[in-house]
Amino acid sequence: MGAVLVVTGGSRQARLERAPAHSHAEALLAWSDSATVVISCAERDWIIPPGHGMWIPADTVHAVEVLRSGAGSALVFDPGRCPIAWPRPAAVVTRPLVRELIRYLGRLDSASTDARGRAEAVLFDVLEPARPTAILLPVPSDDRLRKITDGLIANPADGRDLARWAYEVGAGVRTLTRLFVAQTGMTFGQWRTNARIRAAITLLAEGAAVGTVARRVGFAKPSAFTEAFRRVTGHVPAAFTPDDRGG
Numbered sequence: 001m002g003a004v005l006v007v008t009g010g011s012r013q014a015r016l017e018r019a020p021a022h023s024h025a026e027a028l029l030a031w032s033d034s035a036t037v038v039i040s041c042a043e044r045d046w047i048i049p050p051g052h053g054m055w056i057p058a059d060t061v062h063a064v065e066v067l068r069s070g071a072g073s074a075l076v077f078d079p080g081r082c083p084i085a086w087p088r089p090a091a092v093v094t095r096p097l098v099r100e101l102i103r104y105l106g107r108l109d110s111a112s113t114d115a116r117g118r119a120e121a122v123l124f125d126v127l128e129p130a131r132p133t134a135i136l137l138p139v140p141s142d143d144r145l146r147k148i149t150d151g152l153i154a155n156p157a158d159g160r161d162l163a164r165w166a167y168e169v170g171a172g173v174r175t176l177t178r179l180f181v182a183q184t185g186m187t188f189g190q191w192r193t194n195a196r197i198r199a200a201i202t203l204l205a206e207g208a209a210v211g212t213v214a215r216r217v218g219f220a221k222p223s224a225f226t227e228a229f230r231r232v233t234g235h236v237p238a239a240f241t242p243d244d245r246g247g
Helices: 096-107 113-126 143-154 162-169 173-184 188-205 210-216 222-233
Strands: 005-009 012-016 018-022 027-032 036-041 044-048 052-056 062-068 070-077 090-092
Touching: 027 036, 027 096, 036 052, 036 188, 044 052, 044 188, 062 188, 070 096, 096 113, 143 162, 143 173, 143 188, 162 173, 173 188, 188 210, 188 222, 210 222
Parallel strands: 005 070
Antiparallel strands: 005 012, 018 062, 027 052, 027 070, 036 044, 036 062, 052 090
């Protein structure tokens, strides 16, 4: 069995390893108490570490993959009573009051309609969108680029520069430079950094130390790794370790 998310919501509890693409007629607030999950929607991968959450609008197609076992909540809201109308998926600000309200709502059974209504009203008042942790890795169509990107996903610590990759795949550096931007919207360096940070999140969720993770994904110095991690995700690496609860 892979990593498992124990999902609570009202009187329900479910175990989840992954969920294929699907949607809900209601808005959904996904919250991780102690797990690390990836929610794929809106052509992005959204990394949800412990102590963080995500708002998914009604009828938004999304898929879920669990990177690190733990507990979480999936709260759905009656469209007729939900005043939040964010048009796109959004990470949510992780204030202590938000976390406690989500945990409280997750413990309520379906019969507690009055208590749920009061708690939801407070949650709607304090819930705010936050900067998303979206790590984009667009897949190029050119076979030469695919050989490079597939190699970097398999071994993010690969230190070959674009000139060495150009020799490997039989193309010119200028050609590959142009194709990377045209087909992924990123330079080679940006794409490789995103691949490294995405791999690092999985290792951090598995409990590896920050310094160890930095070396395993190709950074010579932990400080350089932390700087790149913050630039890509908006968080420090410690936010994705199992013992963190989002501060």
